[in-house]
Structures are given as C-alpha cells and as structure tokens.
Amino acid sequence: MMVSKLIALIVIILGVIAVAQLVRVYELTAKLRNRGEHEISTRDNNLNGKMMFGFMIALYIFIAWLMLRFGWTGRGEAASTIGKETDWLLNLNFIILFAAFILTNSLLFFFSYKYVKKEGVPAYFFPHNNKLEMIWTIVPALVLAVIIVLGLKKWNEATANAANESICIELFSKQFDWTARYSGQDNKLGRFDYKLTTDNNELGLLTTESIDSAIVAMENGPNGINKLENKLNDQRLMMIPEDREKMELDLSRKQRMIRLLYQMKERHDSKIDKHAWDDIIQKDTLYLCVNKEHEFNFRAKDVLHSAFFPHFRAQMNTVPGMVTRTKFTPDITTKAMRERMNNPKFNYVLMCNKICGGAHYKMKMIIVVLEEKDYKKWISSKKSFKENYFAATSAPAPSSAMSADSTMVTKDTASVAMN
Amino acid sequence: MAAVSHDSHGHNEAHGHHDHGHHEESFVSKYIFSEDHKMIGKQFLITATFMGIVAMLLSILFRIQLAWPGEGSDFVSFFLGETWAPGGVLKEDMYLGLVTIHGTIMVFFLLTGGLSGTFSNILIPLQLGARDMASGFLNMLSFWFFCLSSIIMFVSLFIETGPAMAGWTVYPPLSALPQAISGNGLGMTMWLFSMAIFIAGSLIGSLNYIVTVLNLRTKGMTMTRMPLTIWAFFVTAVLGVLSFPVLLSAALLLIMDRLAGTSFFLSDIIVGGEMLTNHGGSPILFQHLFWFLGHPEVYIVLLPALGLSSEIIATNSRKPIFGYKAMIGSILAIGFLSFIVWGHHMFITGMNPFLGSVFVFTTLLIAIPSAVKVFNYITTLWRGSLVLTPAMLFAIGLVSTFISGGVTGIILADSALDIAIHDTYFVVAHFHIVMGMSAVFGMFAGVYHWFPKMYGRMLNTRLGYIHFWITIIGAYGVFFPMHFVGLAGAPRRYYDYSVYNEFDTNSYEMIMDLNVIVTGFAIFAALGQLLFLFNFFYSIYRGPKAPQNPWNSTTLEWTAPVEHIHGNWPGELPTVHRWPYDYSKPGADQDFIPQNVPLAEGEEEH
Numbered sequence A: 001m002m003v004s005k006l007i008a009l010i011v012i013i014l015g016v017i018a019v020a021q022l023v024r025v026y027e028l029t030a031k032l033r034n035r036g037e038h039e040i041s042t043r044d045n046n047l048n049g050k051m052m053f054g055f056m057i058a059l060y061i062f063i064a065w066l067m068l069r070f071g072w073t074g075r076g077e078a079a080s081t082i083g084k085e086t087d088w089l090l091n092l093n094f095i096i097l098f099a100a101f102i103l104t105n106s107l108l109f110f111f112s113y114k115y116v117k118k119e120g121v122p123a124y125f126f127p128h129n130n131k132l133e134m135i136w137t138i139v140p141a142l143v144l145a146v147i148i149v150l151g152l153k154k155w156n157e158a159t160a161n162a163a164n165e166s167i168c169i170e171l172f173s174k175q176f177d178w179t180a181r182y183s184g185q186d187n188k189l190g191r192f193d194y195k196l197t198t199d200n201n202e203l204g205l206l207t208t209e210s211i212d213s214a215i216v217a218m219e220n221g222p223n224g225i226n227k228l229e230n231k232l233n234d235q236r237l238m239m240i241p242e243d244r245e246k247m248e249l250d251l252s253r254k255q256r257m258i259r260l261l262y263q264m265k266e267r268h269d270s271k272i273d274k275h276a277w278d279d280i281i282q283k284d285t286l287y288l289c290v291n292k293e294h295e296f297n298f299r300a301k302d303v304l305h306s307a308f309f310p311h312f313r314a315q316m317n318t319v320p321g322m323v324t325r326t327k328f329t330p331d332i333t334t335k336a337m338r339e340r341m342n343n344p345k346f347n348y349v350l351m352c353n354k355i356c357g358g359a360h361y362k363m364k365m366i367i368v369v370l371e372e373k374d375y376k377k378w379i380s381s382k383k384s385f386k387e388n389y390f391a392a393t394s395a396p397a398p399s400s401a402m403s404a405d406s407t408m409v410t411k412d413t414a415s416v417a418m419n
Numbered sequence B: 001m002a003a004v005s006h007d008s009h010g011h012n013e014a015h016g017h018h019d020h021g022h023h024e025e026s027f028v029s030k031y032i033f034s035e036d037h038k039m040i041g042k043q044f045l046i047t048a049t050f051m052g053i054v055a056m057l058l059s060i061l062f063r064i065q066l067a068w069p070g071e072g073s074d075f076v077s078f079f080l081g082e083t084w085a086p087g088g089v090l091k092e093d094m095y096l097g098l099v100t101i102h103g104t105i106m107v108f109f110l111l112t113g114g115l116s117g118t119f120s121n122i123l124i125p126l127q128l129g130a131r132d133m134a135s136g137f138l139n140m141l142s143f144w145f146f147c148l149s150s151i152i153m154f155v156s157l158f159i160e161t162g163p164a165m166a167g168w169t170v171y172p173p174l175s176a177l178p179q180a181i182s183g184n185g186l187g188m189t190m191w192l193f194s195m196a197i198f199i200a201g202s203l204i205g206s207l208n209y210i211v212t213v214l215n216l217r218t219k220g221m222t223m224t225r226m227p228l229t230i231w232a233f234f235v236t237a238v239l240g241v242l243s244f245p246v247l248l249s250a251a252l253l254l255i256m257d258r259l260a261g262t263s264f265f266l267s268d269i270i271v272g273g274e275m276l277t278n279h280g281g282s283p284i285l286f287q288h289l290f291w292f293l294g295h296p297e298v299y300i301v302l303l304p305a306l307g308l309s310s311e312i313i314a315t316n317s318r319k320p321i322f323g324y325k326a327m328i329g330s331i332l333a334i335g336f337l338s339f340i341v342w343g344h345h346m347f348i349t350g351m352n353p354f355l356g357s358v359f360v361f362t363t364l365l366i367a368i369p370s371a372v373k374v375f376n377y378i379t380t381l382w383r384g385s386l387v388l389t390p391a392m393l394f395a396i397g398l399v400s401t402f403i404s405g406g407v408t409g410i411i412l413a414d415s416a417l418d419i420a421i422h423d424t425y426f427v428v429a430h431f432h433i434v435m436g437m438s439a440v441f442g443m444f445a446g447v448y449h450w451f452p453k454m455y456g457r458m459l460n461t462r463l464g465y466i467h468f469w470i471t472i473i474g475a476y477g478v479f480f481p482m483h484f485v486g487l488a489g490a491p492r493r494y495y496d497y498s499v500y501n502e503f504d505t506n507s508y509e510m511i512m513d514l515n516v517i518v519t520g521f522a523i524f525a526a527l528g529q530l531l532f533l534f535n536f537f538y539s540i541y542r543g544p545k546a547p548q549n550p551w552n553s554t555t556l557e558w559t560a561p562v563e564h565i566h567g568n569w570p571g572e573l574p575t576v577h578r579w580p581y582d583y584s585k586p587g588a589d590q591d592f593i594p595q596n597v598p599l600a601e602g603e604e605e606h
C-alpha cells in the first residue's frame, strides 16, 4: 500500500519535471526561430484543421459502433400498448434530430478544415444576410412544429384518465421498497390516512377498527402518550435535559396527533370501510394482467420516490402527502417476453427513479405479467386486508403475522417462476 | 477602488482621487482585498479552478465505483479512508454525497461563479472602455462571498456525518429530514448556508455588472457596438438577478423546515418510525422554486461561454461574426424564454397535463434561437481564414457540443418521450454535453484567449493543442455512451448497476460494459487536465511575454497596455468609432480595424 503510493508520487513528480523540460526545449527552439507563441505556424494550423476533420470521422464511427452494439435493444421491445407508440415517436424524433446533428456537425468540422488560413486567400467579409437568417429561423420552427404536434397528441393520450373498468392498483413507496394494494372485489381502493399507520396496518387504511387501534397504539403503545407522561412525571427517574426535551417534544407531537385521531373517529362513516377491507396487499412481486388497462395510484411514506417501469415506458413520481396517477396496458406476458428475448431469467421490473437515500439503487419490485386466467387464479388465492388484519390482531404478536404474509409471497414468486 | 485619474470625459468616473499607478500598494490590498476588476477576475479564476479540480476528483472516485462496483481501489481508499470507503469500496451514502457535491460545485462554483465571475470581471470594463467596475468595493465583496461559500462547501466534504447527499437539486423531503440519510444533518445545513452566501455574492456581482454595462460605456460605445461577450454577460447578469433570489427563498424556506419546524415542503410523513405532524406543505412547490432558478441557471452557465466563443470565433476566422443583430436577438430571446420553461424538469411530478403541454411548447420554442446561433457560428467559419489557436479549437468544440446536447434536449422536452427517459442517464448525457462540455470548453477557450491579457504572458500553444485533443476525445467518450446507458433504462444516481443482474442479464452486461468505457475515458480526460494546470501555473511565472494585441483583435481590451494599471488606460479612455467585428473589411489595409480607429474617409460602418 505505502509502497504503491510512494511509487505513484515519484511517477507524478518525474512526469511534471519531464513536461517542464519539454516545454523549456520547445521554448528555446521557438526563440531560435524567432516566432512568438501567439503566431500559429502554417504547419500547426493545417495539422489541426486536418485533425478536426479526422475527429469528426472518428466521432461518427464511434457513434455508429455504439448504436450497432448497444442501440435500443438494452431495454427490449416495449411491453405496453402506449410504450409501442412511445418507441415509434422516439424513433421518428431520433431520425429528424440525428439528421440535424449530422448536418450541422459535418458543416462545422468540414469548414474548420476547409477554410484554414491559406496565404493570399483573404477571408470573405460577410456580416449578415437576411434571407439566410430567415431560412434558418423558419425551417427549424417548422420541424419543431411537427415534433410538438405529434408529441402533444401522444402526451394527451398518455395522461388521460384511465377507463372505469381498468384494474386499479395502489403502489406505496417507502425507503427502500414498494408495496402494492389491489382494489379487491369492488375495484375501489379504500381510503387511507398516514396517521393510521400501525404495525398491522402499514398502509394506514381507513376503517372503524383501524382508527380505534391507532388510538390505542398512540395512547397505550410502547412509546404511547401514557408511557411518556409517566416517564416525564416520574420524580425518581433521572434524565439528561436533552433527552427530556426530546421526550417532551415527542409527547406534544403525539398529543396533537391524538386530537386529530379523535376528530377522525367522530367524522368517520363506517359505510366506506368495505372499500378498504376487500383490498389485497402484496409485497415483493407485482402481478399484472395482460391486455388489461391498469390504473396506478402512487403514494410515498417518507421522501420522494419515482415509479419507473422501463419496459412499459411509464414513469411517475411518488410524493408524500399527495396521490399521483398513471396508467398503461401491458401487452406481452412475462412468459412471452422471455421467449422473445431468449432469456429464461428475464423479468419486468419496477425501479425507484428519484434519489431517496443510500439504498435507492436497490429499491425495486419484480413485475410479472400473467395471462388473464392465471391472473384470476392468482388474485383469488390472495387474502383480503380484512382477513389478514383480524388474523393479525388475534395473533399474539403482530410482527409474526407479518412474516407469515411474506412467506406466502415467496411462495407465489416460486409458482410464477415455474410457469 | 484606489487609483483612478479623472479623464477628460469624466462620465465614467465613479470616484477617483489619486494619481494612477504611482503609489505602492501593500501586498494585501493588491492581491487579497483588491478592488481592481482584473485582480478580482483572476481571484475568481483561481478559486474556481481549485473547486473544479475538487469536483473532477470526486467524479473520478464515483466513476471507479460505477465501473467496478464492489472492488476495492487504492485510489479511492487514499482519498476517502476507512470511514467512507472501507477496504477501498465506496459507501452507498458517500456515493450520493460525492455526486451531490460534484454537481453543486460544477454547476454553481465552477460554471457560474468561475466562468461568469472571471470573464465578466476581466472583460466588462476592458471591452467597454471603463476604468473599473461601477463599484470596486461591491465587486470585492462579491468575490469574498464567493470564496467564503466555496470554503464552506469544500469543508462540508470533511465533516464526520458527510456532505449533503440529496443530489444537487436537494429536493425535499429527502433534504429536509435528517433521519433520511446521514449527510442530511450538518452536511445539508452547510450546503444550504454555503448556497445562500453564494447567491448573495452572485447578486452583488450581477448588479455591479449590469450597472457597469449600462452606465460606464466609453464614448461611442453604444449598446449595438458592444462585443457579443458583453451582451452575453449582461443578459446573464439580468437572468441571475431575476432568478437567484427565488432559489434563495427556496433555500430559506428549506432551512426553516429543517430548523424551525415549518411545513412548507412537508406533509404526512413517517420517517425512521417517527410520525411527523407536518401537514399541508408540498414537496412539489420546492421543485417549482428550484427550477424557476434552475433553468435560467443553465443559461447563466451557457451564455457567457457562447459570448466568449463568439468573440474568439470571429477573431480567429478573421471575419465578422455572422448576423450580429440576430445574435443579440437570440441572446435576448433565450434569456426571456428561459424563464418560462422550468416545468420541463417536472413533467413526471404529476403536474396538470395541460400545464405540461404549455411547457413543452415554450421549451421547444427556445430551440429556435439556439439553432440560429449555431447556424451563425457555422456561417462565420464559412470562407474564413481560420487561425486554429487552442482557444479557437475549444470554441469550435463548444459549437459542436452545443449541437450534440441541444438535439437531445428536444427529445427530453417532448413530454410524451420524457416519460420513458426522465431521470435516466440519457438526461445525464444531455446536460453534461450541452452544459458541462460547452461551458467548460467556453471557459478553456476564454482562458487560452485572454491569458495574455490576464497575466501578460503567453500560454504554451503545443500543450494547449494536446490539452484540447485529449479533452474533446475524453469528454465525448465519457458523455456520448451515457445516452445508451439511459436508453437501456438505467436510472441516474444509482450506486451499483449490478442490480440489473437480478432481472435482466442482457441489460446488465450492456450497462456494465458501457460504464467501463465511460470510466476509462473519464480517467483519460482527467489526466489531460493536468497538462492544462501545468501550463497555466507554469506560464503565469515563466511563459514568454505577451505582445499587446497577440490575436490582432479589434476590441478595446487589446488597446490597453500589457502591464496592468489601475484605471486600465494610462491616458484618456479610448473612444469608439465602429462595431467590434471589422475583420477583413474590403478596402482596409489590415485584416482588422480596432474599435477605436475612426472611420476612414468615405468608409461606411459595416
């Protein structure tokens, strides 16, 4: 280690000395020739002109090589109906812009080579020309008009509301994973409130019972209001002032929360409970049904995330305190895609695409697109939120109930992989 | 502003009582607390160069991680030690810290403070024929704010919990919640204070530039006889004055959210098991405020580079810049439009689709003046008599990168397409080529061209050539392949792309191959910069003495003596009789006519 650092240091020092010596030699010869540093010799000038041209060729070859080797294929064919249109439009734009790129860069580098100073050929005094300037204002404007019109048409389709009969799924994001919630039998997502988040209601779904248990947790839980008050009032307990201050802050926060929870309880209409109870919560793998439109609602628990579906050409940020939406219709099943790609291990994926903390890069969820009958079979095998919720509350420790759920999830991943 | 003499015109005297040049200055007032615009310009340049080296080094550190994830590297452990790179493997959090500080320094400290600070200072008074800036004291203050903010930003790299780690755009809630990532405690606080100070300095500087351009032009220097450099600096300063306060307000609101418990940007959050009471704020509001600065900011970075290259290309083509008026018009149009396009950074935030359409439209409009500028540059080269100095090569390189990055901007501006590539490496490729490369090329071009004016000596031309070729090959090699990484669907700001191995082995291989190519070129390009640094510092002390007008230029700075004096010109200020682009004018006996030469009998102004 030490030795390699020493060697590196010596190499650097020697390098600097070598360059300095070269520069000295160069300067001496320049002095001998009596040429100032600001006078560019014809040889240097021509050489650099040629290199400009050569560079252009090399750049084009490099780009062609990149395109041949890497091109579009990295992401594969678009696997949704809207994605296919995106790709079409993207390719069209690429063709137009690539032409513009080649045209302008070629002129630029070619002129830098062609018009290098030659003795006796003066520059042409050409300060302006209205006609030319009009042309290159209007032509780009027309091309852009085409791009804008086609683009906005597509944008309006992509952002239009989803059809009523589309499958409605919520994707809930937090550092550093995704949870899906299917809307269940009624295809209506139940309501939620972040204040209702407890161990067995991680998504904070709104039902009469969940309000009650949130109140109980807030008041009597391990770090609940009662415990905090007891500790703060306990004369025998010695506490560092800082800790006490923190605890007092925590207490006042919780007291504010509990007031809000009681208000919520008062206003709550138990008729809406059913929308939440029949929802299905799903971790690890997101199952979609081929050729059906899906509407996604996004939520974030802590910071911004972004739901990025590269294979479906869809993306939407998830924002704490706000619900965002997008939709798409997958049109190739996972199985068919694996065959097309000739890659039996390929999977679609949902990635996080907004910086959200250290493990941002690992925040992903595998997506499996199923044939309709397999999808139906899978979804009917899932327990509803209600079933899991009451199984968990009656169980002695809520955390063990959670892990039961996750073993079940691993089971279905396995069964899909067998397809 | 000490020694400035009254001259016969008197109108460009701010205040001046001493005889110029005749009294000895102390080291401190000459080199440190100098109020002379030339010295301040050089101070900006040196500070920014230092920051630029730091930011470049950070990028090499994280590029090593991207190309060879999880493999220990002596180089990484040398700089980061066991805390942040145990066994020479960069930690996840620090990866984000490096990316954040790299972006911040490059955008704000190198390309905003450094580029416009250096050249606005040196060139505005010299090219306008003024004795100094309108206020030398404020000018000095602007540098010291810049310097202080640089120091704070630099020091934040060394604190125990690490620097800010929320990306250069510091979106809340991530940047507002200390629980969310380790750099969000002190590191983020230092980031915010550093930026607040930076903005204050930048505002003082910009106001000074604006006042100087409006009031201190020498006799005959009408607005439409100003070199395009000055137009660019002027519009840049206006953009800065109008947009930086908005970033300042965003930073202050964020500071309040962090320190005073307000909820401007926070709502319904549970983080680290703690349920926050903040309700009703909007993280999206921050993005609006940020990008209301952020988009003009990219032009604040670019316009000075375009201004410098206009001057350099005209001089070294020995031709007038083609379409001088159209160039001014484009600068103004770009300046205006840059205020109404910020939403294109937010297409995917769930904004109202109609609003999105409006931003698509305005953004694509801005491509028109940009295209006009490109065509005008190309036409300036056409039938010129090109002298390919290193400055000229960099200026031509700038036009090329401006094109290459501009065309991908049009794809990103098309919201329907942006859905598929937003926040992927495609965006990283776009803005590094159009902003990073173009502005850095502009800055290098400026240094090569005006070095004789700044230091009275010449840079070594051969080293300049080698530097240029390494830089353009290296930079295209780094940033062009990134398009393909993005098209493969790779998100930006990922610590390790081998996660792809778990679901798509084809993409995995492709992304890893590309990452190795990119890192290879990055190291190559970084080594090339050592040549420049050597050339720069060596020539300051030992370069051959510069002649007064080495490039046979027409603008006023070359009529000032090589030796720097307070007040710039020993006697009267020069008077301007013509526009700055009389190169190869038919009928003239020289291929350039400086601006202070009166029109000959019967000569028409261009």
Ligand code: HEM
Pocket (backbone or CB within 6 Å): B169, B298, B299, B301, B302, B344, B345, B363, B364, B366, B367, B370, B405, B406, B407, B408, B409, B410, B412, B413, B414, B418, B421, B422, B423, B427, B430, B431, B434, B435
């Ligand atoms: C033809 C002109 C241009 C158009 C239409 C354009 C368009 C865009 C769009 C739509 C984005 C957002 C991409 C996304 O996040 O998905 C973007 C990003 C960006 N552009 Fe441009 N751009 C143009 C020129 C420029 C120029 C001249 C600069 C700088 C001098 C620049 C600097 C940037 C930067 C820094 C970002 C990325 C910011 C970030 O997310 O970190 N662009 N551009």
Ligand SMILES: [Cu+2]
Pocket (backbone or CB within 6 Å): A173, A174, A175, A176, A304, A305, A306, A352, A353, A354, A355, A356, A360, A363
């Ligand atoms: Cu995330």
Ligand SMILES: [Cu+2]
Pocket (backbone or CB within 6 Å): B294, B295, B298, B341, B342, B344, B345
């Ligand atoms: Cu922008």
